[in-house]
Amino acid sequence: MPNMTGSQIFVQSLINEGVDQVFGYAGATICSLMDEMKLASDRINYTLVRQEQNAGHMASGYARITGKTGVCMVTSGPGATNLITGIATAYLDSIPMVAVTGQVPTYLLGRDIFQEVDIIGAVTPFIKHTYLVRDAAMIPQIVKEAFYIASTGRPGPVLIDFPQNIQAQEVKDPVFPESVHIRGYNPSIKGNTKQLSHVVRAISEAKRPVICAGGGVFLAHAEEELKEFAHRMQIPVVTTMMGLSLLDTDDPLNMGMIGKFGNRSANKAMVKADLMIMIGMRVADRAIMEPAEVKKRLTTIHIDVDSAEIGKNMEANIPLVGNAKLILEQLMEKCEPYDTSEWREFLKDYRETELTRDFPEHPGVSPQRFMRALGRQLKEGAVVCADVGQNQIWACQHLFMHGIRFMTSGGLGTMGYSIPAAIGAKIADPGRQSVVINGDGSFQMSMNELAAIRAGQLDVKIVIIRNHVLGLVHQSQVLPPYHGSYGVELDGDPDLHVLISAYGIKSMALHDESDMEDKIREFLNTDGAAVLIVDVDAMCATTE
Amino acid sequence: MKQTISVLVENRAGALNKITGLFSKRAFNIDSLAVGVTDDPTLSRITIIVDSGNSVVEQVEKQLNKLVDVVKVRTLSEHSMIGRELMLIKVSATTTTRPDIMTICNVCGAKVLDITPSTVTIEIVNTPDLIRSFEEMMRPYGIMETARTGMVALQRGANKI
Numbered sequence: 001m002p003n004m005t006g007s008q009i010f011v012q013s014l015i016n017e018g019v020d021q022v023f024g025y026a027g028a029t030i031c032s033l034m035d036e037m038k039l040a041s042d043r044i045n046y047t048l049v050r051q052e053q054n055a056g057h058m059a060s061g062y063a064r065i066t067g068k069t070g071v072c073m074v075t076s077g078p079g080a081t082n083l084i085t086g087i088a089t090a091y092l093d094s095i096p097m098v099a100v101t102g103q104v105p106t107y108l109l110g111r112d113i114f115q116e117v118d119i120i121g122a123v124t125p126f127i128k129h130t131y132l133v134r135d136a137a138m139i140p141q142i143v144k145e146a147f148y149i150a151s152t153g154r155p156g157p158v159l160i161d162f163p164q165n166i167q168a169q170e171v172k173d174p175v176f177p178e179s180v181h182i183r184g185y186n187p188s189i190k191g192n193t194k195q196l197s198h199v200v201r202a203i204s205e206a207k208r209p210v211i212c213a214g215g216g217v218f219l220a221h222a223e224e225e226l227k228e229f230a231h232r233m234q235i236p237v238v239t240t241m242m243g244l245s246l247l248d249t250d251d252p253l254n255m256g257m258i259g260k261f262g263n264r265s266a267n268k269a270m271v272k273a274d275l276m277i278m279i280g281m282r283v284a285d286r287a288i289m290e291p292a293e294v295k296k297r298l299t300t301i302h303i304d305v306d307s308a309e310i311g312k313n314m315e316a317n318i319p320l321v322g323n324a325k326l327i328l329e330q331l332m333e334k335c336e337p338y339d340t341s342e343w344r345e346f347l348k349d350y351r352e353t354e355l356t357r358d359f360p361e362h363p364g365v366s367p368q369r370f371m372r373a374l375g376r377q378l379k380e381g382a383v384v385c386a387d388v389g390q391n392q393i394w395a396c397q398h399l400f401m402h403g404i405r406f407m408t409s410g411g412l413g414t415m416g417y418s419i420p421a422a423i424g425a426k427i428a429d430p431g432r433q434s435v436v437i438n439g440d441g442s443f444q445m446s447m448n449e450l451a452a453i454r455a456g457q458l459d460v461k462i463v464i465i466r467n468h469v470l471g472l473v474h475q476s477q478v479l480p481p482y483h484g485s486y487g488v489e490l491d492g493d494p495d496l497h498v499l500i501s502a503y504g505i506k507s508m509a510l511h512d513e514s515d516m517e518d519k520i521r522e523f524l525n526t527d528g529a530a531v532l533i534v535d536v537d538a539m540c541a542t543t544e
Numbered sequence: 545m546k547q548t549i550s551v552l553v554e555n556r557a558g559a560l561n562k563i564t565g566l567f568s569k570r571a572f573n574i575d576s577l578a579v580g581v582t583d584d585p586t587l588s589r590i591t592i593i594v595d596s597g598n599s600v601v602e603q604v605e606k607q608l609n610k611l612v613d614v615v616k617v618r619t620l621s622e623h624s625m626i627g628r629e630l631m632l633i634k635v636s637a638t639t640t641t642r643p644d645i646m647t648i649c650n651v652c653g654a655k656v657l658d659i660t661p662s663t664v665t666i667e668i669v670n671t672p673d674l675i676r677s678f679e680e681m682m683r684p685y686g687i688m689e690t691a692r693t694g695m696v697a698l699q700r701g702a703n704k705i
């Protein structure tokens with residue numbers, strides 16, 4: 001083999017990992033790397049974002065749909081710092097991601113030269129692992145390790161900081177390893193048999209069991225196993241925000257989303273249950289508001305691949321560490337189905353009420369009724385990305401989900417996530433309908449990516465819930481102990497129709513509910529990208 | 545309660561930063577921390593003493609285990625370990641007080657490393673508690689400066705982490 005430069009070795013390593021898509025933004029310290037990306041453009045597609053944060057979010061959307069590790073690539077200094085929110089967002093949602101940052105030459109590190117920042121120091125508290133490449137000969141090993149760490153155990157982002165001089169460094173006969181062994185990293189997989197038998201016993205003894213499923217079920221690719229287990233055992237299911245769409249809304253076992261912003265039916269199920277089987281969730285405050293209360297009231301089983309999550313926010317009666325897919329398979333072998341009809345019968349009314357109840361009248365469109373109607377018209381396999389704010393909560397509570405995949409920034413609650421995530425999802429699987437549910441504030445945090453939609457001619461459908469305020473904040477400001485709305489009115493907003501048409505994208509408006517179904521149909525059937533702006537009153541609340 | 549955590553980590557740049565970051569993120573104070581390379585040059589041992597409850601230490605242990613650079617973690621119980629710390633202490637001394645200081649050093653197994661007409665500099669190796677008692681004994685003579693290494697520890701008998 002001839003000599004290879006660090007950049008060549010790096011791109012070859014990406015190809016070896018099966019990377020076919022990179023989201024990025026060029027700059028001085030990755031010129032050499034970008035040049036190799038150009039030469040490899042028949043193998044790796046490159047998408048230019050309009051701000052580096054969105055490279056992280058697109059990689060996240062891509063990863064969540066393909067199940068592969070998303071890759072983003074940005075320059076040093078400001079490129080790297082712009083990416084930080086993307087990394088933190090992925091970390092809080094355990095998304096497999098490899099982020100590559102350019103860096104100043106190794107011999108100038110620490111001198112604060114042009115566009116140098118200690119990006120590793122900055123992201124260390126919220127990243128799974130980091131590498132600084134000091135020798136190009138190490139690149140194959142580092143890249144292999146990075147992808148292995150990002151995608152196994154509890155997935156998460158890994159950063160590779162890649163100095164300019166190492167990109168240019170020549171290596172004679174670089175060695176590309178087939179596998180890696182990392183002595184400090186042995187993610188546990190299979191559930192401990194003794195613990196498993198405790199779980200089986202607790203389930204068999206429960207009268208009112210409920211499964212609480214989180215995003216970890218998606219991450220373990222255990223969607224089918226979860227459905228099968230719940231159905232075989234006839235155990236009702238609630239989900240966290242990250243677990244939404246694991247079960248269809250019209251699945252009789254599905255009680256909805258728990259927590260502060262959850263469905264009444266789901267919270268009711270939690271209150272009345274005598275056993276909670278938590279799978280792939282981390283007992284975060286929004287889902288489980290009072291862990292001490294829950295612990296007192298019912299028996300808890302906590303299944304997670306990350307042992308550090310078990311007992312972090314709530315002590316579980318029966319902890320079980322392992323991969324959700326394998327554990328569900330193990331449970332299906334061991335658990336005997338039993339009669340839960342009385343319990344299900346009891347819950348049925350609550351669910352029906354939640355699914356059919358009406359909402360107070362406000363001027364404009366009822367966002368709750370809109371979500372129900374929108375969901376009914378989505379295609380099988382659609383990917384829906386909700387942003388952050390009231391728009392997100394309404395989508396979580398009321399979007400009718402049938403055969404779709406719902407995604408949102410559950411852990412960090414990063415405004416602006418939905419558009420780039422939906423772009424990543426669309427690129428991952430162009431055949432699937434890709435729909436964004438956005439707020440008018442959040443839209444303006446990533447509307448620059450309309451350019452990425454236009455450039456890629458991507459069929460992404462964007463709903464903007466326009467209430468002219470930062471709604472979720474406004475909603476709490478107008479209640480005691482606060483003194484009313486402040487700093488949340490979106491004065492100065494552009495004419496969105498003009499703005500969107502400047503990108504050559506079609507926009508439509510929904511002012512009231514008289515023609516809601518038709519407008520939704522027209523919007524979803526538009527050729528290519530389209531935006532639907534839905535007028536919602538600022539006083540509409542998620543608590544209605 | 546004081547607890548001793550012994551951690552074997554990859555001997556590479558940034559590893560220590562990741563470990564101490566876990567403590568600062570949770571706003572825990574580290575009482576003492578000692579780092580040094582082991583007989584295997586690719587591994588360092590970090591010995592950390594924290595003052596907190598069992599559940600807190602258990603959580604920290606789990607978080608430490610998650611770090612890729614951490615190879616092994618063990619919380620050492622007081623009875624199962626041997627822990628030692630080194631202190632250098634500079635004390636004011638006059639011709640009248642010096643013999644007393646020397647007597648205390650002898651009794652406590654401390655070594656005098658340096659003497660000037662007005663000072664004595666002493667080395668003592670012991671458990672953190674006994675070092676503290678020794679420091680109290682020296683206080684009346686006038687402590688000018690001290691430097692402590694932080695405790696290092698190994699398990700008793702054939703056990704290793």
Ligand SMILES: Cc1ncc(C[n+]2csc(CCOP(=O)(O)OP(=O)(O)O)c2C)c(N)n1
Nearest residue numbers: 389390391413415439440441442470471472
């Ligand atoms: C980057 C970021 N900044 C601030 C917040 C705090 N925040 C949460 S919801 C929200 C309002 C969002 O407004 P909008 O996008 O219009 O959605 P709405 O609630 O009106 O539906 C804000 C400011 C956040 N989550 N993320």
Ligand SMILES: [Mg+2]
Nearest residue numbers: 439440469471
């Ligand atoms: Mg709004």
